[in-house]
Amino acid sequence: MNIIDTIFKFNGGIKADTKKSVSTVRPIKKIKMPKQLILPLRQHVGKVAKLKVNIGEKVLKGQLLAEADGNVSAAIHAPTSGTVASLEKQLIPHPSGLPDYCVTLIPDGKDTWVEKKPINWKKIDRKETIKKISESGIVGLGGATFPTHLKLNNNNEVKTLIVNAAECEPYITCDDMLMREKSAELIEGIRLALHLLGAQNAIIGIEDNKPEAIEKLALLIKNDANISIKIVPTIYPSGDAKRLIYLITGIQIAKGKRSTEYGMQMFNVATIIALYKFIHCGEPSITRIITITGKVRTPNNYEVLFGTPLSDLIIDAGGKASQNGSFIMGGPMMGYKLPSVNVPVTKAMNCVIDAEPEMIENNNPVLPCIRCAKCAEACPVNLQPQELFWFSQSNQFEKAENYNLFDCIECGCCSYVCPSNIPLVQYYRYAKSEIISDRYAKEEADIARERNDFRLERLQREKEERAKKIAERKANTSSDEKSKVIDEKRKAITEALERVKQEGVSEKND
Amino acid sequence: MINQQSPFIQKAASVTNIMLMVILALVPGLIFYVYFFGVGVLLNVFVASLTALIAEYFVLKMRKLPPKVYLSDGSALVAAWLLALSIPSIAPWWIIVVGTLFTIVIAKHFYGGLGSNIFNPAMIGYAVLLISFPAIMTKWPSPIENSLSIESIRQALQVFFYGLTQVGDGLTSATPLDYIKTELLQGQILPDITIRNVGLATILTSNQIISLAYLLGGIVLLHKKIISWHLPITYLLSLSFISGLFHLIDPNNYSTISFHLLNGGTMLCAFFIITDPVSGPTTPKGKIWFAFMVAILVYVIRVFGGYPEGIAFAVIFMNICVPLIDNLTQPKVFGHG
Amino acid sequence: MLTSVLVVLFLALLIGSILGFSSIKFKVDGDPIIDKIDSILPQTQCGQCSYPGCKPYATAIAKGEADINQCPPGGEDGVRKLAELMGVEYKPLNEEHGAIKPKSIAIIDEDTCIGCTLCIQACPVDAILGSAKHMHTIIEKECTGCELCLPPCPVDCIDMIAIQENTENWKWKYPVFNIKNQKQRVSH
Numbered sequence A: 001m002n003i004i005d006t007i008f009k010f011n012g013g014i015k016a017d018t019k020k021s022v023s024t025v026r027p028i029k030k031i032k033m034p035k036q037l038i039l040p041l042r043q044h045v046g047k048v049a050k051l052k053v054n055i056g057e058k059v060l061k062g063q064l065l066a067e068a069d070g071n072v073s074a075a076i077h078a079p080t081s082g083t084v085a086s087l088e089k090q091l092i093p094h095p096s097g098l099p100d101y102c103v104t105l106i107p108d109g110k111d112t113w114v115e116k117k118p119i120n121w122k123k124i125d126r127k128e129t130i131k132k133i134s135e136s137g138i139v140g141l142g143g144a145t146f147p148t149h150l151k152l153n154n155n156n157e158v159k160t161l162i163v164n165a166a167e168c169e170p171y172i173t174c175d176d177m178l179m180r181e182k183s184a185e186l187i188e189g190i191r192l193a194l195h196l197l198g199a200q201n202a203i204i205g206i207e208d209n210k211p212e213a214i215e216k217l218a219l220l221i222k223n224d225a226n227i228s229i230k231i232v233p234t235i236y237p238s239g240d241a242k243r244l245i246y247l248i249t250g251i252q253i254a255k256g257k258r259s260t261e262y263g264m265q266m267f268n269v270a271t272i273i274a275l276y277k278f279i280h281c282g283e284p285s286i287t288r289i290i291t292i293t294g295k296v297r298t299p300n301n302y303e304v305l306f307g308t309p310l311s312d313l314i315i316d317a318g319g320k321a322s323q324n325g326s327f328i329m330g331g332p333m334m335g336y337k338l339p340s341v342n343v344p345v346t347k348a349m350n351c352v353i354d355a356e357p358e359m360i361e362n363n364n365p366v367l368p369c370i371r372c373a374k375c376a377e378a379c380p381v382n383l384q385p386q387e388l389f390w391f392s393q394s395n396q397f398e399k400a401e402n403y404n405l406f407d408c409i410e411c412g413c414c415s416y417v418c419p420s421n422i423p424l425v426q427y428y429r430y431a432k433s434e435i436i437s438d439r440y441a442k443e444e445a446d447i448a449r450e451r452n453d454f455r456l457e458r459l460q461r462e463k464e465e466r467a468k469k470i471a472e473r474k475a476n477t478s479s480d481e482k483s484k485v486i487d488e489k490r491k492a493i494t495e496a497l498e499r500v501k502q503e504g505v506s507e508k509n510d
Numbered sequence B: 001m002i003n004q005q006s007p008f009i010q011k012a013a014s015v016t017n018i019m020l021m022v023i024l025a026l027v028p029g030l031i032f033y034v035y036f037f038g039v040g041v042l043l044n045v046f047v048a049s050l051t052a053l054i055a056e057y058f059v060l061k062m063r064k065l066p067p068k069v070y071l072s073d074g075s076a077l078v079a080a081w082l083l084a085l086s087i088p089s090i091a092p093w094w095i096i097v098v099g100t101l102f103t104i105v106i107a108k109h110f111y112g113g114l115g116s117n118i119f120n121p122a123m124i125g126y127a128v129l130l131i132s133f134p135a136i137m138t139k140w141p142s143p144i145e146n147s148l149s150i151e152s153i154r155q156a157l158q159v160f161f162y163g164l165t166q167v168g169d170g171l172t173s174a175t176p177l178d179y180i181k182t183e184l185l186q187g188q189i190l191p192d193i194t195i196r197n198v199g200l201a202t203i204l205t206s207n208q209i210i211s212l213a214y215l216l217g218g219i220v221l222l223h224k225k226i227i228s229w230h231l232p233i234t235y236l237l238s239l240s241f242i243s244g245l246f247h248l249i250d251p252n253n254y255s256t257i258s259f260h261l262l263n264g265g266t267m268l269c270a271f272f273i274i275t276d277p278v279s280g281p282t283t284p285k286g287k288i289w290f291a292f293m294v295a296i297l298v299y300v301i302r303v304f305g306g307y308p309e310g311i312a313f314a315v316i317f318m319n320i321c322v323p324l325i326d327n328l329t330q331p332k333v334f335g336h337g
Numbered sequence C: 001m002l003t004s005v006l007v008v009l010f011l012a013l014l015i016g017s018i019l020g021f022s023s024i025k026f027k028v029d030g031d032p033i034i035d036k037i038d039s040i041l042p043q044t045q046c047g048q049c050s051y052p053g054c055k056p057y058a059t060a061i062a063k064g065e066a067d068i069n070q071c072p073p074g075g076e077d078g079v080r081k082l083a084e085l086m087g088v089e090y091k092p093l094n095e096e097h098g099a100i101k102p103k104s105i106a107i108i109d110e111d112t113c114i115g116c117t118l119c120i121q122a123c124p125v126d127a128i129l130g131s132a133k134h135m136h137t138i139i140e141k142e143c144t145g146c147e148l149c150l151p152p153c154p155v156d157c158i159d160m161i162a163i164q165e166n167t168e169n170w171k172w173k174y175p176v177f178n179i180k181n182q183k184q185r186v187s188h
């Protein structure tokens, strides 16, 4: 074991008031079983999970409700035993505030497990274990919610596992509390992850504002030469994957590359513990730790079942679960305002802040950019936010892209420092969304063009074929016969005309 | 703000704070200015501020922008102060008014107002005055024994309202930069140009003390991280370097480093003028190039050009180059090459 | 005097030739203009522009026969892009060619469909599946929403359904804040 102190500092970043201490005084808490659990079918990056149960069916705790659809997707399991009541669109925690498909589960109160199947990972092949993990529903619990089995399964050789324990956003303390209370599981999980990745050593990157967790972990890895701790300074956004890798190793992951191409893979502490639980205890991903903080009377961390209504937690923490309140999911730097307090806890929900009104209604006037470059000084990616802003707000997306808009991690440091109070990141989000939807429309148009071209070609071909057939038929019938046919036709027509004329005449005569 | 998105927290720095700090940092220099040269400069600053605020108010109304929000940003005040401090303190009131109007209406708002003016507004105002009224703009005051006495205040007011002609030329003298330039042009060499005029000798020391007071203000701004170090440090180093180089080569014709650093508007320029964010470059390297080029140009204009002081022209010229400088000095983005 | 005139002349010549040279040297052989126009058009193939498809309309624009504001599915943005490409002034959409509608797709009511195949013949992108006497379905992903299949249907069993905003196609909006604090939005 060793504790490494040298770090490689990235540009900028900010030191904000962390407001973490309020929610770390009490141990992680559980609340009583909610009346119903609402489980969105997409709680992860990738495709919506495919429903595997029928409405009205009784399910057991840990039973598969929906399975991963294809590779980039994650399964969803029943967090407790009960009845599947419905599948319908309901409000979910999403910045759009739009509803999405959710399964509603009515708990029966017995909390009966399905048969748990721990995996003896030391005995069976690593690939086999990873395949099993793809059924576990585990996704990155730091907030990114990328399916974990994909990160375990890669073609590059991974030497180092980096454990993201930085938790740099203000307010959030769920990882900190998890490390304090479940340090042994975490270390076991790290050993497991090392095995699954085929990596040699692990480095835990942790901010220096979590001394208690550091102490606990250090004690546990005293005799383990493969796991070390690297203490990084408390500078937001040190927990961003690329920034943390740089802080620890001095390696900048190039744009468009993955850390595995550099022999590194990163997991969040909560994800590692979820892996541990799945392998050692056979428990799929059905709970997580969530920080409830802000205006509530007793800010706290909770271990909750997915699908638990957020309002239950807010009330338990001594807050008002009213529609008028504002609730921020995630941290204050990168989180988003929830559409309502009546949303379920999902895999991505690491923290909910019962927000003071001034966090939501910022009444400072927005002034023009004075080009002070304070934003550029704060940008951890070393971008020029003032230029990005200029081009985004005037819809000059191509230029914004030339200034590397898509390198922006939306960390919010620039907005945080801007003296003109410009909501810079909002402009970047807008510009990125527009560019992405443009690209998508372009792709669709390309497909339509191709299909149209194909159809025109087909019609042309069919026409030619028909023409050829007629020509062939013509060639087969002799010219004599042809003229005969024409003569006959002509005769028929003249006869018909005659008839009509006569009839007409006779009609007139009548 | 409706539709609020993250980040939900913000550092409590505002444009207003920044501008206020800049103004506060100018105060020590202003105090010594008054002490040595009388209250004339105070009148300048006062009238310039007043004109600036009134002009700003009406332009904002015309542009249908909320005056309350924009007036309180303080940028008009800063421009007015910088202009007032650049103009001789014995200039008549209408010079100040004309200069300030030009600064606010033309140099600032015609170019799009706060954030869009490509030129440093105060320097445009100054340059226009210098070109239009060279006689007034090059007459600098001689030091006053007892600057706060009733008599000198009365005199200052008189000059301010009626112009110098009413009071007589006894109050003026050449600036050291000006004086030395003229003497050199007449074939003298530096070691021989002793400052015979007692008044001028005092000017030299007064100027130096005022410069040091500005330096003090500048250091406060640096410390508070309101301005970045790149601009002032590069500027002062470059000016020292080039003046030192010429002085070393030919001490007979080129003044010393300290003469260049502590005379004219060097300190004001280093900490308050080229640090105007709007009309300056934004990249760190760009700031270094910008300051370096301004320093070179200032020196060239001072020593070889037709004007004794070249800050305004150097700054305006370099303002034009800012987009180019920014473009060529883009910093390396994280994870790129 | 003479020398200075000569110097200026010489400089002018020099700079002129550099410019001329570089414009030849760095000339980009881009796509032919028709393809460029076609790539801006939305490929709905609806014919609202009064040409039988996007490509023919692109050709007509390139030849100067058609105006740039005849494509409702392309919307204002499309006109803007065309204006920029063709180096002409932007003009609002010509309403004679129809109004801008939200993007929709066609849905066949499979209970009513009699399997006459008329819609299949009308669809410009072959987005309808089915054979004679069997009910037809529309491949949602391929349908461009051109509405060409509506008129031929003898039993009116095809409906256009606007695509709803959902969590997948949702976009972040342009930031709006308190009007009294807001700087005028700069138009493109």
Ligand code: SF4
Pocket: A368, A369, A370, A371, A372, A373, A374, A375, A376, A385, A386, A389, A414, A417, A418, A419, A420, A421, A422, A424
């Ligand atoms: S911090 Fe704000 S005012 Fe300063 S340059 Fe950046 S965007 Fe402009």
Ligand code: SF4
Pocket: A375, A378, A379, A380, A381, A382, A383, A384, A385, A388, A407, A408, A409, A410, A411, A412, A413, A414, A415, A424, A425
């Ligand atoms: S939000 Fe983007 S531009 Fe702003 S500081 Fe973060 S990475 Fe840089």
Ligand code: SF4
Pocket: C105, C106, C122, C123, C124, C125, C126, C127, C128, C138, C142, C143, C144, C145, C146, C147, C148, C149, C150
């Ligand atoms: S299905 Fe109908 S609306 Fe859709 S592309 Fe084909 S013809 Fe057009």
